Amino acid sequence: KAGVTQTPRYLIKTRGQQVTLSCSPISGHRSVSWYQQTPGQGLQFLFEYFSETQRNKGNFPGRFSGRQFSNSRSEMNVSTLELGDSALYLCASSQIVTGPNYGYTFGSGTRLTVV
Amino acid sequence: DAKTTQPTSMDCAEGRAANLPCNHSTISGNEYVYWYRQIHSQGPQYIIHGLKNNETNEMASLIITEDRKSSTLILPHATLRDTAVYYCIVRVAPINPMKTSYDKVIFGPGTSLSVIP
Numbered sequence: 001k002a003g004v005t006q007t008p009r010y011l012i013k014t015r016g017q018q019v020t021l022s023c024s025p026i027s028g029h030r031s032v033s034w035y036q037q038t039p040g041q042g043l044q045f046l047f048e049y050f051s052e053t054q055r056n057k058g059n060f061p062g063r064f065s066g067r068q069f070s071n072s073r074s075e076m077n078v079s080t081l082e083l084g085d086s087a088l089y090l091c092a093s094s095q096i097v098t099g100p101n102y103g104y105t106f107g108s109g110t111r112l113t114v115v
Numbered sequence: 116d117a118k119t120t121q122p123t124s125m126d127c128a129e130g131r132a133a134n135l136p137c138n139h140s141t142i143s144g145n146e147y148v149y150w151y152r153q154i155h156s157q158g159p160q161y162i163i164h165g166l167k168n169n170e171t172n173e174m175a176s177l178i179i180t181e182d183r184k185s186s187t188l189i190l191p192h193a194t195l196r197d198t199a200v201y202y203c204i205v206r207v208a209p210i211n212p213m214k215t216s217y218d219k220v221i222f223g224p225g226t227s228l229s230v231i232p
Binding site: 004033035042043048058088090092105106107108 | 149151156157158159160161164202219220221222223224225
């Protein structure tokens with residue numbers, strides 16, 4: 001079956017602009033999480049969604065927001081971009097939220113460069 | 116902060132077993148141990164997980180100590196393609212999926228494994 005699909009793969013934006021990234025989870029997966037990865041900070045948790053509701057949020061400013069649609073697809077938005085927002089943004093989905101089979105499947109990420 | 120600590124880097128000779136340790140001394144009874152790896156510029160890949168019993172799959176084996184305060188991921192015959200950053204995380208699996216807040220899944224810096232020819 002198809003994996004986690006993130007679009008676009010690469011993006012270049014200028015400071016002050018906003019950006020929307022998309023994530024389509026594996027079919028049947030209802031939980032979607034977002035991470036930011038930079039060389040200096042590693043993988044940083046942004047937020048997690050289940051059933052169109054944000055279930056947890058990392059320590060990022062309000063410029064970072066997200067949402068999940070009824071088909072489990074998710075988007076994240078970053079407004080007023082800063083140079084420090086340049087990163088690989090990763091989306092991960094999982095099949096069931098309860099029980100032991102809570103492994104994430106990650107997408108390939110969106111590489112955002114802010115200039 | 117991450118709930119696990121791992122060595123920053125390790126080397127392993129090709130064809131030998133790679134043993135990657137992870138300390139999770141504050142793990143609670145309902146938290147699972149998960150291992151992922153990330154090959155350069157790709158998304159992390161799930162490897163294996165366990166609660167208290169040792170686990171094995173086609174990729175690796177997971178050995179969890181009896182007190183559950185540490186674990187070891189074993190790649191039985193490391194190849195050059197196993198060169199990657201390996202992450203050990205712990206997380207409780209929510210009982211109720213409609214629970215309003217979940218435990219954050221925090222990745223530490225991981226172990227950079229270099230498999231040497």
